[in-house]
Amino acid sequence: MNASVPGTMPPASITFERVTVRYPGSPKNAVEEVSLGIAGGELVVLLGPSGCGKSTLLRTVNRLVALSGGRVLVGGNDVAETDPVELRRGIGYVIQAIGLFTNMNVGQNVAVVPSLLGWNASEIDARVDELLRLIGLDPAAYRQRRPRELSGGEAQRIGVARAIAARPRALLMDEPFGAVDVVVRTALQRELVRIVAELRTTTLFVTHDVEEAFRLADRIVVMRDGRIEQIAEPIELFEHPQTPYVRELVHAGDEVYRRYFMRGRELLRAK
Amino acid sequence: MSYLVEHPMRVGLLAAGHLELVGLALVVALALALPIGLFAARRPRLAPWLLGTLGAIYTIPSLALLAVLVQLFGLGFAPIFVALVVYAQFMLARNVVAGITGVERAQVDAAFGSGMSAGQVLWRVELPQAMPVLIGGVRIAAIAMIAIATLGGYVGGVGLGVLIFNGLTLHQPQMIVAGSLAVSALAILVDLLLRLAERYARA
Amino acid sequence: MITRRRAIALAAAAPLTARCAFDGSAIRVGSKNFTESFVIAEIYAQSLEAAGLRVERLFNLGSTQIAMAAMARGNIDLYPEYTGTALIDVLHLPPISDSRRAYAVVSRLFAQRYAITWLTPSPMNDSQALATTRAVAVSDRLSTLSDVARAAPHLRLATIQEFLARPDGLPGLQRFYGGFYFREARTYDIALKYQALIEGKADVASAFTTDGAIATDALVVLRDDRHFWSAYNVAPVVRAATLAARPQIAGILDAVSPAITDRAAQTMNAAVENLQQDPADVAGAFLRKRQNAIVRGAKS
Numbered sequence: 001m002n003a004s005v006p007g008t009m010p011p012a013s014i015t016f017e018r019v020t021v022r023y024p025g026s027p028k029n030a031v032e033e034v035s036l037g038i039a040g041g042e043l044v045v046l047l048g049p050s051g052c053g054k055s056t057l058l059r060t061v062n063r064l065v066a067l068s069g070g071r072v073l074v075g076g077n078d079v080a081e082t083d084p085v086e087l088r089r090g091i092g093y094v095i096q097a098i099g100l101f102t103n104m105n106v107g108q109n110v111a112v113v114p115s116l117l118g119w120n121a122s123e124i125d126a127r128v129d130e131l132l133r134l135i136g137l138d139p140a141a142y143r144q145r146r147p148r149e150l151s152g153g154e155a156q157r158i159g160v161a162r163a164i165a166a167r168p169r170a171l172l173m174d175e176p177f178g179a180v181d182v183v184v185r186t187a188l189q190r191e192l193v194r195i196v197a198e199l200r201t202t203t204l205f206v207t208h209d210v211e212e213a214f215r216l217a218d219r220i221v222v223m224r225d226g227r228i229e230q231i232a233e234p235i236e237l238f239e240h241p242q243t244p245y246v247r248e249l250v251h252a253g254d255e256v257y258r259r260y261f262m263r264g265r266e267l268l269r270a271k
Numbered sequence: 272m273s274y275l276v277e278h279p280m281r282v283g284l285l286a287a288g289h290l291e292l293v294g295l296a297l298v299v300a301l302a303l304a305l306p307i308g309l310f311a312a313r314r315p316r317l318a319p320w321l322l323g324t325l326g327a328i329y330t331i332p333s334l335a336l337l338a339v340l341v342q343l344f345g346l347g348f349a350p351i352f353v354a355l356v357v358y359a360q361f362m363l364a365r366n367v368v369a370g371i372t373g374v375e376r377a378q379v380d381a382a383f384g385s386g387m388s389a390g391q392v393l394w395r396v397e398l399p400q401a402m403p404v405l406i407g408g409v410r411i412a413a414i415a416m417i418a419i420a421t422l423g424g425y426v427g428g429v430g431l432g433v434l435i436f437n438g439l440t441l442h443q444p445q446m447i448v449a450g451s452l453a454v455s456a457l458a459i460l461v462d463l464l465l466r467l468a469e470r471y472a473r474a
Numbered sequence: 475m476i477t478r479r480r481a482i483a484l485a486a487a488a489p490l491t492a493r494c495a496f497d498g499s500a501i502r503v504g505s506k507n508f509t510e511s512f513v514i515a516e517i518y519a520q521s522l523e524a525a526g527l528r529v530e531r532l533f534n535l536g537s538t539q540i541a542m543a544a545m546a547r548g549n550i551d552l553y554p555e556y557t558g559t560a561l562i563d564v565l566h567l568p569p570i571s572d573s574r575r576a577y578a579v580v581s582r583l584f585a586q587r588y589a590i591t592w593l594t595p596s597p598m599n600d601s602q603a604l605a606t607t608r609a610v611a612v613s614d615r616l617s618t619l620s621d622v623a624r625a626a627p628h629l630r631l632a633t634i635q636e637f638l639a640r641p642d643g644l645p646g647l648q649r650f651y652g653g654f655y656f657r658e659a660r661t662y663d664i665a666l667k668y669q670a671l672i673e674g675k676a677d678v679a680s681a682f683t684t685d686g687a688i689a690t691d692a693l694v695v696l697r698d699d700r701h702f703w704s705a706y707n708v709a710p711v712v713r714a715a716t717l718a719a720r721p722q723i724a725g726i727l728d729a730v731s732p733a734i735t736d737r738a739a740q741t742m743n744a745a746v747e748n749l750q751q752d753p754a755d756v757a758g759a760f761l762r763k764r765q766n767a768i769v770r771g772a773k774s
Contacts, residue, residue, distance in 0.1 A: 062384060089386030099381030103399040112385050162385070172384075278752065345547040346532055346540075347502075428532035436534050440507045442665040443750050 011040035011202040012075035012169035020069035030056045032226040043203040047213040048223035054206045092163030092171040096178045100147040107143035113166040131161040153184035170202040214261040274449035289430035293416045296355035308367025325361040351423040359412045366408025370401025402472040410465035417458045504553035505533040514554040516757035551716040558704035562642040569704030576705040595709035596734035604696045605681040611694045618699040623651040631659040632676035650702040686744030
């Protein structure tokens with residue numbers, strides 16, 4: 001499986017089999033027996049309040065969090081049997097605080113994973129330019145800039161570009177747009193939907209924002225206290241909530257909310 | 272003052288010896304303090320104990336430590352060299368810890384998440400960003416070591432301390448003054464150079 | 475950034491390797507912690523350097539014990555030692571006032587016991603003494619040590635700590651001269667000892683016969699009429715191993731030792747103590763004067 005050969009691999013499926021995580025010194029499990037299957041190319045949102053285990057579950061995929069029980073499979077392979085460094089180079093990772101490397105400029109940041117994979121200099125340069133254009137930034141203007149010179153929206157876009165630079169088979173995003181203002185957030189969401197559709201990357205997206213979940217998701221996984229409350233397509237959640245919590249979360253039965261959420265979804269996908 | 276003017280070669284040679292002693296000790300001390308500091312930085316619960324121990328060692332009066340080292344190594348370059356390396360650990364290791372832990376957590380998280388090995392995270396992200404703090408630690412350590420190295424004149428015939436201790440034995444105040452002035456000048460010069468380096472690293 | 479750091483590390487490592495390479499070739503000359511020792515050690519060191527040898531100086535060693543320990547460990551290769559000191563403080567033998575016999579004994583025993591070789595001694599005899607002011611010498615009729623023993627009960631002694639402790643210091647002197655006690659014996663810093671005498675705070679002070687301070691008319695050295703004190707001729711003492719590796723050391727130092735006379739020593743000590751000159755400069759001047767004298771002698 002040569003992840004460094006550009007664009008040859010199909011998007012990976014992600015499977016959680018009875019995944020349990022307990023942080024050392026904690027009285028209860030952060031994630032409790034979660035089983036979930038995500039097909040290649042899907043954009044699945046993990047939705048829930050803070051502390052529900054969604055971020056923890058996300059980070060079991062690239063082994064930033066260790067499992068206490070169960071298995072996680074990416075593209076059918078148990079992640080526990082893959083070298084973690086190799087694994088992570090094949091999976092994109094975007095976090096809310098972005099974490100652009102302040103000792104490097106924008107071009108070097110975006111080039112991180114390709115350079116780790118040993119791409120040659122001209123391949124890297126071409127890819128960096130391509131990515132900057134993909135996220136709507138002029139390569140000539142932005143390549144040499146340093147992270148501190150960027151606006152919130154620009155920084156987050158570059159964070160996404162860095163994550164997808166080496167054409168990963170899966171993309172993990174942990175509340176990536178939480179720190180930017182609403183207008184920028186909508187623009188970023190639109191762009192994400194476009195990029196994910198183009199690259200067909202399997203995407204696992206964590207948020208606590210119900211509206212964001214509705215806008216982006218092919219399917220939503222509602223979580224609470226380390227467990228899954230319900231997995232369903234957005235409209236399904238609205239029409240057939242399975243628990244009182246879900247009902248309350250999505251304002252099921254409230255026609256105004258329903259129209260509002262579905263409208264947001266449409267707008268994001270308008271040409 | 273007159274001694275400096277009348278014996279520029281002698282003072283110059285002793286100053287060179289002083290710098291050589293401190294320079295070598297600094298290099299070796301850094302080679303030790305980096306792994307120690309990294310070890311402590313990765314273990315937040317252990318770090319205060321480790322740094323506290325080094326700090327306690329730092330408070331041992333230099334003459335006492337030197338006496339022990341002379342027993343082990345005899346007189347000459349070795350005991351003062353070892354003493355300097357030992358004393359420098361506290362300042363250097365502490366700054367390594369401060370520098371490394373001062374790197375934004377999100378960047379370290381993103382670095383690991385991007386598939387860097389621990390060594391690559393250190394080399395490509397943490398160390399470059401820790402540089403200004405590290406150099407600051409080197410600067411502080413260097414100044415302290417220039418001062419402590421005057422004891423090299425007591426046990427090793429090395430450095431500007433020779434002027435000071437000979438001056439004391441021979442009851443020649445101008446030697447003592449010359450030695451002290453030269454040590455101060457050295458310290459000021461080194462401080463200046465390293466401040467420039469620190470500023471350059473911050474850029 | 476990476477290559478620059480590596481360059482700095484290499485630049486710093488260079489002197490370390492250089493030092494390791496050079497360390498074996500230097501001859502380490504030691505001295506004890508008083509003026510005369512500095513001066514004579516400098517004479518030895520500069521003579522060796524003039525002959526092209528590399529010298530490292532480890533001066534200001536605290537005491538005879540420290541110097542001998544340093545020799546034993548190889549921290550120093552040679553230093554100036556006195557026959558009397560070697561006899562009494564190192565070998566714990568009774569004093570010998572005959573210079574030649576003293577030298578014979580110490581050189582034989584040092585070679586046997588410590589693998590240390592005594593090179594040619596200097597005529598300079600830095601023996602211990604008691605000194606007084608001209609005024610006190612007249613008023614109390616003191617010219618010999620027997621006089622002092624007699625007048626001791628109303629004399630105040632100014633001295634240094636070592637004199638009170640060493641066997642050939644006050645304890646031995648007291649016993650040898652029939653048992654006497656000073657009215658008071660107070661220790662001073664070496665520099666302030668003569669000061670106390672001159673200011674009238676003390677009547678008698680312990681001294682060394684080559685002290686620069688005595689080379690004045692105001693002070694008088696009292697004669698050791700019963701010959702208590704040992705001969706104290708200075709000579710380079712060298713580790714046998716060092717001498718075997720560098721036999722030329724003997725020739726170089728033997729050539730200069732005869733020139734160190736009592737008068738030369740007093741003058742040099744005075745230059746350092748009274749004129750505040752650097753011992754290295756004083757030794758250098760001595761060697762240059764001698765060199766000129768040799769050249770002049772050769773020409774004539």
